[in-house]
Amino acid sequence: xxxxxxxxxxxxxxxxxxxxxxxxxxxxxxxxxxxxxxxxxxxxxxxxxxxxxxxxxxxxxxxxxxxxxxxxxxxxxxxxxxxxxxxxxxxxxxxxxxxxxxxxxxxxxxxxxxxxxxxxxxxxxxxxxxxxxxxxxxxxxxxxxxxxxxxxxxxxxxxxxxxxxxxxxxxxxxxxxxxxxxxxxxxxxxxxxxxxxxxxxxxxxxxxxxxxxxxxxxxxxxxxxxxxxxxxxxxxxxxxxxxxxxxxxxxxxxxxxxxxxxxxxxxxxxxxxxxxxxxxxxxxxxxxxxxxxxxxxxxxxxxxxxxxxxxxxxxxxxxxxxxxxxxxxxxxxxxxxxxxxxxxxxxxxxxxxxxxxxxxxxxxxxxxxxxxxxxxxxxx
Numbered sequence: 001x002x003x004x005x006x007x008x009x010x011x012x013x014x015x016x017x018x019x020x021x022x023x024x025x026x027x028x029x030x031x032x033x034x035x036x037x038x039x040x041x042x043x044x045x046x047x048x049x050x051x052x053x054x055x056x057x058x059x060x061x062x063x064x065x066x067x068x069x070x071x072x073x074x075x076x077x078x079x080x081x082x083x084x085x086x087x088x089x090x091x092x093x094x095x096x097x098x099x100x101x102x103x104x105x106x107x108x109x110x111x112x113x114x115x116x117x118x119x120x121x122x123x124x125x126x127x128x129x130x131x132x133x134x135x136x137x138x139x140x141x142x143x144x145x146x147x148x149x150x151x152x153x154x155x156x157x158x159x160x161x162x163x164x165x166x167x168x169x170x171x172x173x174x175x176x177x178x179x180x181x182x183x184x185x186x187x188x189x190x191x192x193x194x195x196x197x198x199x200x201x202x203x204x205x206x207x208x209x210x211x212x213x214x215x216x217x218x219x220x221x222x223x224x225x226x227x228x229x230x231x232x233x234x235x236x237x238x239x240x241x242x243x244x245x246x247x248x249x250x251x252x253x254x255x256x257x258x259x260x261x262x263x264x265x266x267x268x269x270x271x272x273x274x275x276x277x278x279x280x281x282x283x284x285x286x287x288x289x290x291x292x293x294x295x296x297x298x299x300x301x302x303x304x305x306x307x308x309x310x311x312x313x314x315x316x317x318x319x320x321x322x323x324x325x326x327x328x329x330x331x332x333x334x335x336x337x338x339x340x341x342x343x344x345x346x347x348x349x350x351x352x353x354x355x356x357x358x359x360x361x362x363x364x365x366x367x368x369x370x371x372x373x374x375x376x377x378x379x380x
Contacts, residue, residue, distance in 0.1 A: 036275040036276060036278075037273045037274070037275045038273065038274055038275065039271075039272065039273050040102065040111075040258075040272040040273065040274055041090055041269060041271070041272040043085070043088035043089075044085065044088075045085060046083060046085075046100060048102060048103055048104070049100045049101060049102060049103065050075060050076055050100070050101045050103060050142075051075070051076055051077075051078055051082070051083055051098065051099070051100045051101070052072070052074065052075050052076075052098045052099060052101065052142035052143070052148065053072065053073035053074065053077070053078065053080075053082060053096040053097065053098035053148065053262070054072045054073065054096070054097050054098055054143060054146075054147040054148035055070040055071060055072045055073065055147070056070070056073070056096055057070045058070075058097070058146075058147055058148075059123075059124050060124050060146075061146045062146070063146070063147050072143065072147070072148075073096060073098070075142065080093070080095050080096050081093065082094070082095055082096050082098065082262050083100055083262075088270065089268050089269070089270050090268065090269040090270075090272075091118070091266065091267075091268050092132065092260065092261075092262050092266070092267055092268075092269075093120065093262065093266050094120065094121070094122055094125075094132070094262050094263060094264045094265040094266050094267070095120075095122050095262075096262060097146065097147075097148045097261075097262055097263055097264070098142075098148045098149075098261075098262050099135065099142075099148065099149055099150075099259040099260060099261050099262060100259065100260050100262075101138065101142070101150070101257050101258070101259045102257050102258045102259075103257075104257070105255055105256050105257050106224070106255060106256070106257070106258060106274065107224065107254050107255030107256075108224060108225060108226065108254075108276060108277045109223075109224050109274050109275065109276055109277060110221065110222070110223045110224075110274065110275050110276075110277060110314070110366060111134075111136075111221065111222050111224075111258065111272070111273070111274045112219060112220070112221040112222075112271070112272075112273050112274075113134070113219070113220055113221075113260075113269060113271060113272040113273070114217045114218065114219050114220075114269065114270050114271045115132075115157060115217065115218055115220065115267055115268060115269055116212070116215060116216060116217045116218065116267065116268050117130050117159065117214055117215070117265065117266070117267050117268075118265070118266030118267055118268060119266060120265070120266040121264060121265050121266070122264045122265070123264075124264070125263070125264035125265065126264070128264070129158050129159040129160065129161065129183070130158065130159045130265035130266075130267065131156075131157075131158045131159075131263045131264060131265050132157040132158070132260065132261045132262070132263050132265060132267050133154045133155060133156050133157045133158070133166070133260075133261045133263065134154065134155040134157060134220070134222065134258065134259070134260060134261075135149060135150065135152035135153070135154050135168060135170075135258070135259035135260075135261065136152060136153055136154075136155065136170075136222060136224065136229070136256065136258055136259075137152055137153055137170050137171065137224070137244070137253050137254070137255060137256035138150035138151065138152040138170070138256045138257040138258065138259050139151050139152070139170075139256050139257070144169070145168045145169060149168060149259060149261065150168075150256075150257065150259060151168065151169045151170050152168045152169075152170040152256065152259065153165070153166075153167065153168060153170040153171060153173070153229070153241070153244065153253075154166040154167075154168050155220065155222055155231050155239075156206075157220065157261075157267070159211075159214070160183045160209050160211065161182075161183055161205070161206065161209075162206070162209075162211050162218060162220055162233050162238075163206030163207075163210075163220070163231045163232075163233045163238035163239050164203065164204065164205055164206050164239070165191075165201075165203065165204040165231070165239055165241065166202065166203050167201070167202040167203070170244070170246075170253060170256075171244040171245055171246045171252075171253035172199055172200060172244070172245050172246075172247065173199070173201075173229070173241035173242060173243065173244040173245075174197045174198065174199045174241070174242040174243050175189070175191060175197065175198055175199075175201055175204050175239075175240065175241065175242070176191060176192055176193055176194075176195045176196065176197055176198075176240065177189040177190060177191060177192055177195055177198050177201065177204055178190060178192040178194070178195040178321075180192075180205050180321075182205055188203065188204075188205040189201050189203070189204050189205065190204065190205040190206075190207065191204055191205065191206060191207045191238065191239045191240060192207065192319075192320075192321070193207070193240075193317065193319040194319060194320070194358060197242065204239060206231065206233070206238040206239050207237075207238050207239065207318075207323055208236065208238060208318065208322075208323040208324035209324045210233045210234045210235075210236040210238065210324060211233060211234065212234065217270065218233065218234060219233070219234055219235075220232065220233055221233075221314070221315070223277070223314070223366055224254075224255075225277060225366070225367070225368070226252070226254050227242075227243050227244045227245070227252035227253060227254050228240070228241060228242050228243065228244075228368075229241040229244065230315075230364065230368075232314070232315045232364070235315050235316060235330045235333050236315060236316055236317065236318065236328075237315050237316070237317035237364050237369075260272075277366050279366075279367060282308075282309035282310070282311075283308050283309050284306055284308040284309050284310065284311035284337070285306065285307045285308030285309075286304050286305065286306050286307075286308070286311070286337070286363075286370070286373060287304070287305050287306075287307055288302060288303065288304045288305075288373075288375060289303060290302065290375065291374075291375060291376065292375070292376045292378060293347065293361075293375055293376070293377055293378065294378045294379075294380065295326065295347050295348060295349055295359075295377050295378065295379060296348065296349060296380060297348060297349050297351065298348060299329070299346040299347070299348045300346065300347050300348065301344055301345070301346050302344065302345045302346070302347065302361075302375060303342055303343075303344050304337075304342060304343050304344070304345070304363075305340075305341070305342040306337040306338065306339060306340070306341055306342070307339065307340070308339060309339065310336055310337065310338045310339065311336070311337050311365060312334050312335065312336045312337075312365060312366065313333065313334065313335045313336075313337065313343070313363050313364065313365060314333050314334045314335075314364050314365060314366060315333060315363075315364040316328060316330060316345065316361065316362075316363060316364065317361070317362050317363070317364055317369060318359065318360070318361055318377075319358075319359065319360040319361070319362065319374075320355070320357065320358055320359035320360065320377075321355075321356065322353070322354060322355045322356070323355075323359070325349065325350050325353035325354060325355045326347060326348075326349060326350070326353070326355060326359070326377070327347065327348045327349070327350050328345055328346070328347050328361075329345065329346040329347075330345065331343050331344070331345075345361075347361070347377065349379065355379050356379065357377075357378070357379060358376070359376070359377035359378075359379065360374045360375060360376050360377060361374070361375045361377055362374050362375070
């Protein structure tokens with residue numbers, strides 16, 4: 001979704017150096033996250049959800065005061081069949097703009113969902129990238145923004161841009177950003193874990209494109225931890241929000257409802273699951289033989305062993321620019337590493353990759369990235 005701005009205002013022989021990397025997680029350590037997944041979509045109907053659709057004569061993101069009044073389609077009224085379910089798959093047509101909204105509010109949670117694009121697109125976005133989104137920490141009326149969405153923050157779900165951030169008046173996070181280039185070759189602030197923090201941004205581009213090809217399912221995840229949030233796409237961290245703050249309320253934003261948008265493009269869901277975050281004491285101790293790895297077109301294996309308490313890993317993060325030119329074979333996440341167990345990652349460059357340093361790789365848990373564990377990636 002794009003809310004208008006006016007509305008928001010060495011490199012040589014370093015492989016196999018046999019350096020032992022010991023990693024301890026943030027705080028006192030975190031044991032394996034309890035499973036506890038709850039499905040928010042039962043595959044049959046929209047139990048647990050409300051739907052809201054705006055008037056069909058409103059076009060785009062800004063309400064035109066010269067339009068004659070037309071009542072909204074409204075709450076839990078769907079004559080256009082925007083939200084339909086067949087064979088356990090939820091379809092959102094995108095024909096009318098609005099959202100499906102959880103009846104409950106959530107805080108300190110991990111949500112994951114799988115989507116794929118359909119073919120239909122609707123004016124005024126019939127020539128644009130297919131677009132939708134997950135709105136989180138939603139509060140206020142259903143028609144607060146663009147007459148069809150709640151006050152919120154957005155994890156963008158748009159072709160090639162899943163994991164972008166947009167402000168929907170839900171608060172002002174801090175981001176680590178540097179100058180980047182968007183999908184349409186526009187200049188954008190881009191999440192960059194090497195960069196300093198900045199506040200007051202209405203859009204932040206994801207660090208890399210890790211989506212599945214068109215017509216295939218992409219798994220997206222969001223971890224909301226107090227006033228911080230992490231976006232994950234197909235097992236890769238792509239964006240981070242820190243210290244979300246509402247100045248008008250003089251407080252942090254940590255909770256709210258969830259919305260999935262209808263925004264002009266047909267798309268499908270086959271899974272929407274959520275679980276609460278649980279933190280407990282424990283000291284996982286991960287060890288890797290190599291702290292620096294040279295990456296080429298040939299696969300290089302990175303082995304990581306846990307010699308401490310059990311820990312759950314939920315994603316990998318590659319730090320740097322053009323990181324989607326790096327190929328990483330991932331295990332299935334979430335991955336619980338018990339004491340004495342190991343996992344392997346293989347890294348290589350994609351053909352024709354134009355990657356420059358600095359680059360690094362780290363692991364993610366529900367409590368955040370691993371502290372003092374970072375494997376440098378060297379490109380010849």
